[in-house]
Structure formats: C-alpha cells, structure tokens
Amino acid sequence: xxxxxxxxxxxxxxxxxxxxxxxxxxxxxxxxxxxxxxxxxxxxxxxxxxxxxxxxxxxxxxxxxxxxxxxxxxxxxxxxxxxxxxxxxxxxxxxxxxxxxxxxxxxxxxxxxxxxxxxxxxxxxxxxxxxxxxxxxxxxxxxxxxxxxxxxxxxxxxxxxxxx
Numbered sequence: 001x002x003x004x005x006x007x008x009x010x011x012x013x014x015x016x017x018x019x020x021x022x023x024x025x026x027x028x029x030x031x032x033x034x035x036x037x038x039x040x041x042x043x044x045x046x047x048x049x050x051x052x053x054x055x056x057x058x059x060x061x062x063x064x065x066x067x068x069x070x071x072x073x074x075x076x077x078x079x080x081x082x083x084x085x086x087x088x089x090x091x092x093x094x095x096x097x098x099x100x101x102x103x104x105x106x107x108x109x110x111x112x113x114x115x116x117x118x119x120x121x122x123x124x125x126x127x128x129x130x131x132x133x134x135x136x137x138x139x140x141x142x143x144x145x146x147x148x149x150x151x152x153x154x155x156x157x158x159x160x161x162x163x164x
Contacts, residue, residue, distance in 0.1 A: 005158045007063070010106035012086050012163045015115070020107060023089040024074070024117040041116040047072040048140035054080070055135045057126060062086060062163045064124040065154035067099055071120050072147040076138040078114025085109050085128040085135075086163045092120030098151050106163040122151070127163060 013019060017026045027041050071094060079085050088106045090099035099122040109115060114136070117123055126135055140147065153159040 005065070005154055005160050007160045007162055010088055010104065010161050010163050012106040012108045015107040015109050015113075019105075020089075020115065022091050023105075023121045023123075024115055026109075026113055026115055027076075028113045041074070041076060041114075043076075043116065043138075044072075044074045044119055045138075045140060048142055050138065051141040051143070052136065052138045055137045056132065057128075057135065058132050060125075060127045060133075062127050062129065063160055064088065064127065064163075065160040066150050066152050067104075067122045067124040068148060068150045069099075069120050069122045070117075070139065070143050070147045071149070073140045073143060074119055075117045075123075075143070076114055076136075077117070077126060078136050079109070079111045079126070079128075080134040080136065082111035083128065083130055083133045084111055085126045085133060087115070087123055087125030087127070088161060088163060089117070089124075090122035092118055092122070094120040098156070101153075101157075104161075106161075124161070
C-alpha cells in the first residue's frame with residue numbers, strides 16, 4: 001500500500017555569501033598569492049582522513065524527500081565544467097534530531113564557485129536538470145559510513161520537495 005504525498009515547492013535563490021552564511025560559505029575565485037583569510041573555506045577535517053574526489057551524478061532532477069547532515073566535518077561541493085546546480089539546506093541545530101522545516105531554503109549555485117557546508121548543516125543535493133554533472137567533493141574518508149544522518153520527510157510527514 002503506497003501513501004500519497006504532498007509536493008511542496010522551494011524557490012531556489014541565486015546563492016550569495018550573504019544569503020548562504022547561516023549554512024556555510026560560498027567560495028569564489030581569488031587572485032593567486034592572496035593571503036589566507038575569512039573569505040577562504042574555513043574547514044574542519046580534523047576528525048579523520050580527508051577525502052577529495054570527483055563524484056559523477058546522473059539525471060538528478062529537482063525533487064527530493066531525504067535530507068542529510070554530517071556532524072564531524074565540513075563538506076565542500078562544486079561542479080566541474082561550469083554547470084549550475086541546486087541544493088536545499090536547513091540550519092545546523094545540532095541539538096535537534098530533525099531539520100526545522102520552516103527554515104529550509106534552496107539555492108541555485110553557478111558553476112564558477114563552490115560551497116562549504118558547516119558541520120551539521122542539513123542538505124539535499126546536488127540536484128540539477130543536466131544529464132550528467134561531475135562534482136568535486138571534500139569530506140572525510142568515512143563520512144558516509146560513520147557521520148551520515150538522514151531524515152526522510154516522505155516517511156515522517158508524507159512530504160516531498162521540488163526546487164524551482
């Protein structure tokens with residue numbers, strides 16, 4: 001027996017450093033030789049072995065019902081080949097076991113920058129309309145094994161989301 005679900009639209013805004021600040025950082029190109037400062041990714045990778053790899057994703061679309069967080073590290077994501085993409089996020093209230101639905105936001109990310117997610121930031125994505133997108137991903141080697149907490153809105157509230 002299948003349950004019916006409600007699809008809630010999330011309007012995706014173009015990402016800026018200001019509108020993404022409560023979830024992490026947006027990192028744009030800087031001049032070679034620039035000294036490290038607060039505009040550079042403020043990373044926490046001290047709880048394990050860093051893993052930097054290229055992740056290939058196929059036909060993801062713009063709908064989701066699961067959202068995940070990592071409490072032990074920051075995570076960086078960016079697309080290759082200049083392709084834009086989408087992500088939904090919710091603030092990292094690490095004392096709560098579920099995301100705060102009223103505070104969920106969606107962002108459209110251009111292919112000329114990357115994002116750093118703060119520890120505990122709930123995230124769903126990357127999503128996109130392209131056939132294939134390669135993403136670079138910086139996290140810990142065992143993040144998806146020991147630090148991967150997922151909330152399923154379909155199971156808990158019969159709810160799905162579509163980023164528009």
